[in-house]
Amino acid sequence: MASMNHLAEDLIFQILSWLPVLSLLRCKSVCKSWKSIISNPKFIQAHLAISQKKQHPFSTLRVVSRSDESQDLFMDTLGENSVKLSLPRYISDVRAQLLIRSCNGLVILGDIFFVFLYIWNPLMRMDKLLPLAHYARLGVVNKIGFGFDPLSSDYKILRVVFGRLSDLLDNGEKKEGMVAELYSFNANSWKPIQVPKEMQGFKFDPISECVCVDSRVLCLPGTDGILSFDLQDEVFRMHKYPASGEIISEVLDFEGSIALILRSGERASVLTLWALDEVDGNLWWTEKFNIEPAKRIAYVLIYLGDGKFNCCTRSLSCMLLL
Structure with a gap:
């Protein structure tokens, strides 16, 4: 009987691993054993590997503001009904705009000023407050990018600050420019990233967001071109x-x-x-x-x-x- 139960659980594991994320969120409510399987880190890795190989329905995250200034978060997938995601209590209680970036099922949440950032896994219902970035309260405009470095198997967050950098200079010099920091999930820390001098005058688009291409290249649109950052070699490049x-x-x-x-x-x-x-x-x-x-x-x-x-x-x- 034990071997039959093991075989059944293994088959369930295989079947569930082919389902889209929205269906998995519903399946977690079916029974305790299914919830346990779906919440297992090995299942998360298996599901991600299968999802990257197949053409699956495109999913989007949608924010809906309520009358009390708080917000709800929904996941929409082509061909399926929307599912309301249960935000962590201390995040859902904050009456501030949610910053949303996502990669491989992980979501970045934060305030409108990008000071406090969280990594959140809706499927496993786990969240983590990130350490404060060194440049968190500096600059005029901030851009956030989120992606995955397959070479080091590490999720990384790029934070770019445009504006007056006087507070960063020891000699008190007044200077306009750009600084960048990179967060590593594996190291749980931020480190400064060198921005080439020829890119210091990059004129960004204040409306457009940072876009992740191929899960690892972060792109910032500007007036004359695109500034890209590869999470593998951690180098900025300019594309007219x-x-x-x-x-x-x-x-x-x-x-x-x-x-x-x-x-x-x-x-x-x-x-x-x-x-x-x-x-x-x-x-x-x-x-x-x-x-x-x-x-x-x-x-x-x-x-x-x-x-x-x-x-x-x-x-x-x-x-x-x-």
């Missing part, structure tokens, strides 16, 4: 925009490459997707394809995979299928 035209998309993760959509042509009638591809060890912008119907699309928000884009017209949001 590919061609003339109006950029009408966020930085996109297009099949593991940094990508953008530009509007050009007579009467701005052509939408083209450009991607940074590696050629002979160098990155070059490559024109991939045009998108139709161009005139109806005002802005492209994200690439969902499998030829699908989430975009909006001037009046509403929609999903574009290629």
Whole structure:
């Protein structure tokens, strides 16, 4: 009987490991044994490995503000109903805007000023308050990026501060510029990251967010190009925009490459997707394809995979299928 129970649990483990995250959240409520299986770190690793190999439904996190200034967090997946996530009590009680970044099922939560940050695992219902970054209260604008370094098997958070750096200089010199810090989950600490002098004058886009491409390259859009940071070699790189035209998309993760959509042509009638591809060890912008119907699309928000884009017209949001 013991061997039969073991076999049944092993089969359940295998079946559950192929389900999307939303279904797993529901399955945790079925019985104690299923909850125990899903909460096991070995199951989390197995589920992540399978998810990275298959074409699974795209999931998004959605914040809904309530009348009492607090917020609810939902997970939406194509083809499934939304699931409300149970935030940790001390986070849900804070009446401040939630900062959300996610990678491999882990979520970064924090306040609007990016001072206090938490790593949260909704599936295992575990959370961790991060140590305070050295530059947490300095600068005018902050950008946060979150990704995974497969080389060191480490989750890392990049924090970039733009603004007056007088408080960081021992000689009292007044200076405008950019500083960066990197948090390592394995080390549970922050360390400074060198920003090259030629990138100190980078003119960032204050509206756009830091986008993670291929789970490990963090991208900050600017007025003249994209500033990227690779979590493996921990080096900043600058990429000028590919061609003339109006950029009408966020930085996109297009099949593991940094990508953008530009509007050009007579009467701005052509939408083209450009991607940074590696050629002979160098990155070059490559024109991939045009998108139709161009005139109806005002802005492209994200690439969902499998030829699908989430975009909006001037009046509403929609999903574009290629």
